[in-house]
Amino acid sequence: MRLPLATATTLLAAGFAHAAVTTIPHAEVTCEGADAKWAKAMAETMAAARIVYLDEFACDMPDTVHGRLSVKAGESTRLYTDGRDHLFLSLPSESKLAAPAKSGVFNLYGMCHELGHMAMYRVLRDRDWMTGDAAEGWAHYAGSVVIDRVFDLKGDSLWPDPYDYRADGTARLTKQLASASPDGVTVAAGQWQKLGEIVGRKGYAKLFIAWQAIEVDLTKPAESLLASAVRIFPDHKEPLTQWWTQAAKLFVKTADASAFQATTITASRLTGKPVVLASDDDRSDGKKSIAGGGHARRFAVPDDGEWYIRTVTVCGAQYGRAKNAMFDVALCDTELRPVATWKKPYTAFRFGDLQWTRLPVTPTRVPREFCICLVFRPTATQGVYVGFDNSTQGESLVGVPGEPGRDFVEGDWMIRVELDQPKDTASRPAR
Numbered sequence: 230m231r232l233p234l235a236t237a238t239t240l241l242a243a244g245f246a247h248a249a250v251t252t253i254p255h256a257e258v259t260c261e262g263a264d265a266k267w268a269k270a271m272a273e274t275m276a277a278a279r280i281v282y283l284d285e286f287a288c289d290m291p292d293t294v295h296g297r298l299s300v301k302a303g304e305s306t307r308l309y310t311d312g313r314d315h316l317f318l319s320l321p322s323e324s325k326l327a328a329p330a331k332s333g334v335f336n337l338y339g340m341c342h343e344l345g346h347m348a349m350y351r352v353l354r355d356r357d358w359m360t361g362d363a364a365e366g367w368a369h370y371a372g373s374v375v376i377d378r379v380f381d382l383k384g385d386s387l388w389p390d391p392y393d394y395r396a397d398g399t400a401r402l403t404k405q406l407a408s409a410s411p412d413g414v415t416v417a418a419g420q421w422q423k424l425g426e427i428v429g430r431k432g433y434a435k436l437f438i439a440w441q442a443i444e445v446d447l448t449k450p451a452e453s454l455l456a457s458a459v460r461i462f463p464d465h466k467e468p469l470t471q472w473w474t475q476a477a478k479l480f481v482k483t484a485d486a487s488a489f490q491a492t493t494i495t496a497s498r499l500t501g502k503p504v505v506l507a508s509d510d511d512r513s514d515g516k517k518s519i520a521g522g523g524h525a526r527r528f529a530v531p532d533d534g535e536w537y538i539r540t541v542t543v544c545g546a547q548y549g550r551a552k553n554a555m556f557d558v559a560l561c562d563t564e565l566r567p568v569a570t571w572k573k574p575y576t577a578f579r580f581g582d583l584q585w586t587r588l589p590v591t592p593t594r595v596p597r598e599f600c601i602c603l604v605f606r607p608t609a610t611q612g613v614y615v616g617f618d619n620s621t622q623g624e625s626l627v628g629v630p631g632e633p634g635r636d637f638v639e640g641d642w643m644i645r646v647e648l649d650q651p652k653d654t655a656s657r658p659a660r
């Protein structure tokens with residue numbers, strides 16, 4: 230299948246005075262600092278790779294893939310995606326756009342690889358159980374297959390510095406897999422390839438959807454992931470189970486559960502007169518969005534009684550263009566091991582200035598000392614800022630549930646909690 234070659238290049242309005250936009254069907258590239266021929270080739274590569282992910286992998290892809298190409302002296306060589314519909318490529322000089330043999334940069338493969346991340350992340354949004362090797366292995370495997378197919382569609386003249394980019398496809402992956410000690414990403418790519426031999430190329434997307442639909446217990450994720458795979462491919466139960474004994478070791482990380490058991494209570498059994506734990510001065514001294522981490526704050530119950538958490542209140546603001554994005558509010562022990570996790574929509578937060586946002590949770594008993602950890606999983610184009618207050622310090626961490634966090638040293642996150650007690654045990658009078 231040949232893609233239409235009609236190309237429109239326009240200049241963007243104020244603010245992007247030097248950026249030119251190249252638009253073709255299903256791809257658009259904003260380019261700064263490089264000749265428009267590169268932007269056009271980038272757009273054509275993205276559009277062709279998109280077709281392969283759609284037709285051969287049955288993945289949900291954006292109607293238009295947006296690329297940003299920025300070439301500027303001093304810029305580091307980077308290519309990444311927001312996991313939805315954007316690719317960002319930055320390079321220190323135009324020479325880095327040449328064929329890999331000259332530039333050392335695998336731009337064509339890189340784009341096919343990033344679209345692979347997009348194909349997975351658009352569907353499988355909650356994947357805290359997944360290792361980095363599994364995510365990168367998928368993009369490596371899929372990117373290698375897709376670049377071969379892009380060559381079939383577009384040939385070697387696709388890139389302004391023409392070369393046979395099939396060398397960066399499955400031929401390279403096969404060589405890497407046969408090497409004496411392949412790295413974790415390569416081995417994971419090999420496992421994804423094996424899965425395709427069981428469920429077919431269109432099976433991946435089905436599996437991503439199924440995995441997103443289940444509630445994965447991060448303290449024992451492997452069982453529920455396999456069970457869900459077997460549910461959608463019942464005819465392949467045996468080979469899937471066999472595959473998973475190897476793949477799970479590479480794909481899955483298991484979070485340490487807290488020894489403190491999650492105990493819930495019906496709200497009507499509580500006094501309805503919650504105590505607020507707040508030690509900030511109500512004025513933020515800064516705000517942060519944390520990629521690959523979370524905002525955690527320690528609390529201690531007011532006394533030896535039985536205390537249940539009712540509400541987490543966060544001084545924060547949403548930014549970007551999150552659609553249906555969710556975040557986690559986790560009740561953890563002081564080692565950040567999870568006791569209970571609640572999903573909340575990004576839309577709970579407003580845009581613009583930081584504002585206190587109340588997040589009611591299922592009344593759940595808290596340990597004497599505990600942490601509340603907020604995990605937003607921000608990307609290049611969406612996230613939530615959480616304010617911090619530097620009038621106190623030492624109670625806040627950066628980290629995710631199940632892994633020991635690191636101290637946050639600029640102050641304490643502006644997170645408050647409301648605790649309540651059961652009517653029958655709240656015997657003490659107001660203090």
Ligand SMILES: [Zn+2]
Pocket residue numbers: 342343346364365368
């Ligand atoms: Zn990657």
